Amino acid sequence: MRNNLVFTNIPEDNSTGSEPPEVTERELRNHLEEKLKIAKETADAMRFERVHRSPSHPVHGQC
Incomplete structure (x- = not known):
């Protein structure tokens, strides 16, 4: 996990x-900067392995 x-x-x-x-x-x-008020330098220093979006509503034609 x-x-x-x-x-x-x-x-x-x-x-x-x-x-x-x-x-x-x-x-x-x-x-992270605008809504959570995290300093730009801190947000820029964060490392992400993967970043993706999940649909907030069903996507037609997909399960």
């Missing part, structure tokens, strides 16, 4: 459904 952190309700502007991990990671770092 991995050490996982799950963040919810981070707005997503992803009309194609294929947001690259780099964009997801950037959005997460912005969320």
Whole structure:
């Protein structure tokens, strides 16, 4: 089992459904800075093994 952190309700502007991990990671770092008030230097120093989004609503045609 991995050490996982799950963040919810981070707005997503992803009309194609294929947001690259780099964009997801950037959005997460912005969320850490703006909403959780974590210093930019600290947020930038955090290492993530994997960053991805899970759909907040069912995606048609997928299980």
